[in-house]
Amino acid sequence: xxxxxxxxxxxxxxxxxxxxxxxxxxxxxxxxxxxxxxxxxxxxxxxxxxxxxxxxxxxxxxxxxxxxxxxxxxxxxxxxxxxxxxxxxxxxxxxxxxxxxxxxxxxxxxxxxxxxxxxxxxxxxxxxxxxxxxxxxxxxxxxxxxxxxxxxxxxxxxxxxxxxxxxxxxxxxxxxxxxxxxxxxxxxxxxxxxxxxxxxxxxxxxxxxxxxxxxxxxxxxxxxxxxxxxxxxxxxxxxxxxxxxxxxx
Numbered sequence: 001x002x003x004x005x006x007x008x009x010x011x012x013x014x015x016x017x018x019x020x021x022x023x024x025x026x027x028x029x030x031x032x033x034x035x036x037x038x039x040x041x042x043x044x045x046x047x048x049x050x051x052x053x054x055x056x057x058x059x060x061x062x063x064x065x066x067x068x069x070x071x072x073x074x075x076x077x078x079x080x081x082x083x084x085x086x087x088x089x090x091x092x093x094x095x096x097x098x099x100x101x102x103x104x105x106x107x108x109x110x111x112x113x114x115x116x117x118x119x120x121x122x123x124x125x126x127x128x129x130x131x132x133x134x135x136x137x138x139x140x141x142x143x144x145x146x147x148x149x150x151x152x153x154x155x156x157x158x159x160x161x162x163x164x165x166x167x168x169x170x171x172x173x174x175x176x177x178x179x180x181x182x183x184x185x186x187x188x189x190x191x192x193x194x195x196x197x198x199x200x201x202x203x204x205x206x207x208x209x210x211x212x213x214x215x216x217x218x219x220x221x222x223x224x225x226x227x228x229x230x231x232x233x234x235x236x237x238x239x240x241x242x243x244x245x246x247x248x249x
Contacts, residue, residue, distance in 0.1 A: 009092060009130055010200065011081075011099075012097075013027070014027060015027070018090070019102055019130060020090040023088070025085050025086055025088075026085075027085055028084045029081060030082040031081050080093065107126045107204065108208065109123075110122040111211045111214040111219060113215075113219045113222060114214045114218075115147065118143045118147045118210075121142055122210065125137075129207075133200045134188045135188070136207075138188040140185055140206045140207065141182065141186065142185075144182060144210065145161075147210070148162070150218075151217050152168065158182050171216075174217065177209045181206055
């Protein structure tokens with residue numbers, strides 16, 4: 001994958017969506033050096049410091065093997081690193097190549113019309129999207145399973161429910177979105193050809209897909225119905241009579 005597609009925060013990458021300001025931006029990398037055997041901690045200002053001294057920074061060592069070799073010469077044993085966003089100038093903290101701070105989520109919130117049980121799973125998937133894209137994709141598959149009945153689908157399995165909607169006239173675009181969620185979610189539960197921990201932008205796209213499905217299948221219908229309900233009753237009766245005549249011919 002090209003780095004321009006790295007929307008998730010990725011260890012060592014120069015460009016990704018900042019977990020603090022949610023802007024796709026460039027990031028500068030640093031390693032934290034422990035001085036005088038003092039413990040480094042974070043205060044409310046999110047500055048890295050220790051009692052009575054300021055920790056030093058050196059250019060980031062992108063090679064894990066090189067970083068491990070240099071642990072004996074002053075680097076923290078847990079290989080702590082900083083990435084600093086050039087847009088908001090706020091740092092992110094990494095330990096053993098994993099983002100541990102901040103916990104902010106650079107994933108769009110759920111559509112307000114999303115059913116509550118589905119929204120709960122969506123939010124849970126958002127919370128762990130940075131730490132485990134694979135787990136977030138598995139949760140979104142479960143969210144899809146709960147969403148389909150509210151769209152009028154019948155069936156015991158997700159595949160059957162999607163097929164039922166197709167028989168009822170589901171648009172090809174929404175069918176593709178639903179099957180993408182189903183198949184890629186299955187890859188998360190039963191690892192196959194897609195490694196979601198490596199191809200993190202694929203997991204991120206699933207959030208957009210499920211929101212798109214809710215937007216087109218629930219929100220748009222709800223908005224159209226609200227406007228349709230403004231039509232006077234005598235006009236509605238005329239429309240119903242017209243359509244009744246069409247169906248009886």
